[in-house]
Amino acid sequence: MPSRLRPLIPLLAAILALPALTGCGTESPSDTQTTPVASEAMPSPGDTSTEAAPTTDSAPDLSGRTIAIDPGHNGGNASHPSEIARQVPDGRGGTKPCNTTGTATASDFPETDFTWAVGKTLAASLREAGAKVIMSRDDNDGVGPCVDERGTFADDADLMVSIHANGSESTSVKGFHVIVADPGDTKKLEDESINLAEDMSAAMADSFTPNKAYGKDAISHRPDLAGLNNASVPAVIVECGEMRNPDEAKAMESKSGQKKYAEALMQGIVDWY
Numbered sequence: 001m002p003s004r005l006r007p008l009i010p011l012l013a014a015i016l017a018l019p020a021l022t023g024c025g026t027e028s029p030s031d032t033q034t035t036p037v038a039s040e041a042m043p044s045p046g047d048t049s050t051e052a053a054p055t056t057d058s059a060p061d062l063s064g065r066t067i068a069i070d071p072g073h074n075g076g077n078a079s080h081p082s083e084i085a086r087q088v089p090d091g092r093g094g095t096k097p098c099n100t101t102g103t104a105t106a107s108d109f110p111e112t113d114f115t116w117a118v119g120k121t122l123a124a125s126l127r128e129a130g131a132k133v134i135m136s137r138d139d140n141d142g143v144g145p146c147v148d149e150r151g152t153f154a155d156d157a158d159l160m161v162s163i164h165a166n167g168s169e170s171t172s173v174k175g176f177h178v179i180v181a182d183p184g185d186t187k188k189l190e191d192e193s194i195n196l197a198e199d200m201s202a203a204m205a206d207s208f209t210p211n212k213a214y215g216k217d218a219i220s221h222r223p224d225l226a227g228l229n230n231a232s233v234p235a236v237i238v239e240c241g242e243m244r245n246p247d248e249a250k251a252m253e254s255k256s257g258q259k260k261y262a263e264a265l266m267q268g269i270v271d272w273y
């Protein structure tokens with residue numbers, strides 16, 4: 001066996017030993033973990049952080065920056081099954097369903113309510129710091145937009161952050177993970193997205209548990225997510241935690257928890273700049 005493959009074996013074994021890792025229904029519920037790719041195997045991402053990142057203690061200045069925020073799913077999706085089932089471009093030559101309903105906590109608090117609450121809070125903080133914010137949706141009562149538009153809406157932004165929460169069936173599965181498109185549309189864009197994922201993961205890890213089943217940085221590399229595939233700017237999906245885990249569900253359902261998630265995502269964005 002080539003020696004470069006050896007470090008992957010323990011990682012692969014760890015992933016195979018996990019209880020079923022079900023998605024949040026980000027897109028297709030059947031799509032879960034793909035072949036793990038060790039982040040060590042990736043070339044060093046380009047250094048995009050040429051400016052000193054403001055600390056959490058000083059107010060960040062994001063004037064002149066444009067940030068795209070995608071709160072996953074939508075409140076009207078569940079009542080429009082045929083509308084969200086229609087096929088749209090997956091960004092890699094195929095198609096997939098327009099959208100999904102997402103997951104929920106044991107007490108039926110829906111993922112779309114969580115992503116909307118965090119997305120709104122994050123957008124307000126970004127605007128307060130002087131940034132222009134583009135949202136993939138304007139409310140939590142509509143249907144869609146479809147996953148292809150959840151990439152292309154960010155075309156004029158510097159970066160795109162898609163907010164989700166995961167729905168592993170096992171209540172013992174815990175922690176956040178960050179997803180990047182792999183392969184990316186171009187190698188440069190893939191590297192920039194990995195760079196963004198590393199900053200988001202590090203900022204999230206200051207307050208939340210990383211799910212290292214996805215790798216040491218809790219970063220998952222997937223070829224099948226249309227939102228990421230259709231993005232022309234550095235883009236990540238942050239699966240903020242596991243909605244079936246009682247501790248994380250409690251945080252996701254509470255205003256204070258939602259605020260904490262938004263603050264962590266804000267810090268990741270500030271660090272990336």
Ligand SMILES: [Zn+2]
Pocket residue numbers: 024025026027072073102103111164165
């Ligand atoms: Zn989701």
